[in-house]
Amino acid sequence: MTTLNLDxxxxxxxxxxxxxxxxxxxxxxxxxxxxxxxxxxxxxAEWLAAAQGRVPVEPIRQxxxxxxxxDHGIAAQGVSARPAGSAHxxxxxxxxxxxxxxxxxxxFGAGVRVVDAGLDCDPELLPEDVVRHRVRRGSGRxxxxxxxxxxxxxxxxxxxxxxxxxEADSGTDLxxxxxxxxxxxTVAATLVAAxxxxxxxxxxxxxxxxxDDLAWMRKCAAIRDSLRRARPVLGDQLALLAAVGGADVAxxxxxxxxxxxxxxxxxxxxxxxAACGLVAQRAAFRAPDWWLAGQSSGEPGQAKALDRMALxxxxxxxxxxxxxxxxxxxxxxxxxxxxxxxxxxxxxxxQQPTD
Numbered sequence: 001m002t003t004l005n006l007d008x009x010x011x012x013x014x015x016x017x018x019x020x021x022x023x024x025x026x027x028x029x030x031x032x033x034x035x036x037x038x039x040x041x042x043x044x045a046e047w048l049a050a051a052q053g054r055v056p057v058e059p060i061r062q063x064x065x066x067x068x069x070x071d072h073g074i075a076a077q078g079v080s081a082r083p084a085g086s087a088h089x090x091x092x093x094x095x096x097x098x099x100x101x102x103x104x105x106x107x108f109g110a111g112v113r114v115v116d117a118g119l120d121c122d123p124e125l126l127p128e129d130v131v132r133h134r135v136r137r138g139s140g141r142x143x144x145x146x147x148x149x150x151x152x153x154x155x156x157x158x159x160x161x162x163x164x165x166x167e168a169d170s171g172t173d174l175x176x177x178x179x180x181x182x183x184x185x186t187v188a189a190t191l192v193a194a195x196x197x198x199x200x201x202x203x204x205x206x207x208x209x210x211x212d213d214l215a216w217m218r219k220c221a222a223i224r225d226s227l228r229r230a231r232p233v234l235g236d237q238l239a240l241l242a243a244v245g246g247a248d249v250a251x252x253x254x255x256x257x258x259x260x261x262x263x264x265x266x267x268x269x270x271x272x273x274a275a276c277g278l279v280a281q282r283a284a285f286r287a288p289d290w291w292l293a294g295q296s297s298g299e300p301g302q303a304k305a306l307d308r309m310a311l312x313x314x315x316x317x318x319x320x321x322x323x324x325x326x327x328x329x330x331x332x333x334x335x336x337x338x339x340x341x342x343x344x345x346x347x348x349x350x351q352q353p354t355d
Contacts, residue, residue, distance in 0.1 A: 175264060
């Protein structure tokens with residue numbers, strides 16, 4: 001197996017079709033509903049049309065929620081409100097249909113796929129189709145050791161690439177991307193701070209299940225110490241993911257890059273997917289054109305990452321639960337935008353008087 005070079009994605013990824021986007025804009029000018037009356041729905045429809053490469057835009061027929069799951073060793077430092085090694089409980093809730101993302105996915109007609117990239121639990125606790133992809137059990141404590149070996153980081157990236165290919169080949173026409181992790185926001189904040197050149201305090205948030213002030217201070221200290229390990233390897237995305245990432249983070253990065261190669265539009269959820277987007281952007285600067293920021297989670301690291309990628313969240317409802325929920329809430333708006341752009345009638349031609 002040849003060594004994976006993320007810089008190759010820069011040549012493989014093209015922007016969505018700019019000519020098609022202009023055609024979509026021109027069609028919008030001809031619709032009976034006045035320009036601007038539908039607000040941001042017009043922008044969403046034009047983004048989707050460019051991604052599809054066709055006007056009028058087609059409806060989203062096969063949306064899919066893809067959630068990468070893992071436990072992060074840094075959680076043992078008391079940086080999360082959840083116990084270290086408990087991400088499998090989040091996975092079980094999704095599989096049992098008792099999590100918010102499961103409820104909404106059923107309502108919105110989206111399938112849900114969970115991929116175990118690095119859970120710290122016995123494989124027997126979860127179905128085979130979930131755990132069979134696992135790269136390793138848990139990850140290293142990024143403030144004092146690498147999250148992954150170089151080989152594991154590459155394996156996780158290849159896992160994400162493979163899942164993106166499987167989704168594209170199966171007909172998925174839009175992905176809602178999220179994570180199921182414990183300690184993931186600490187890892188994500190470290191990546192954002194490293195890639196944006198900011199201090200730990202600027203990117204340290206309260207997490208999906210909010211932590212108290214003491215835990216926030218521990219989290220801030222963990223990110224500060226992890227940054228010291230991240231900065232020397234900033235020029236090498238693979239080494240960065242190995243040093244301060246994790247199996248789910250590397251897999252999501254690979255998934256985002258390959259989805260852009262396969263021209264599959266993706267809705268990002270919270271700070272973890274945003275941080276992965278930053279890593280992917282460093283490898284291929286055109287990749288973010290294929291993504292939509294579903295929601296603002298309130299995490300300062302997410303805001304910093306989205307600003308760097310010039311992505312404006314569709315929603316801002318204060319949803320902090322994570323697990324793809326906020327991104328999934330944006331799906332009906334994208335579906336509505338596509339339906340309106342395709343089905344609204346054009347204005348009747350004005351008859352010119354004859355002499």
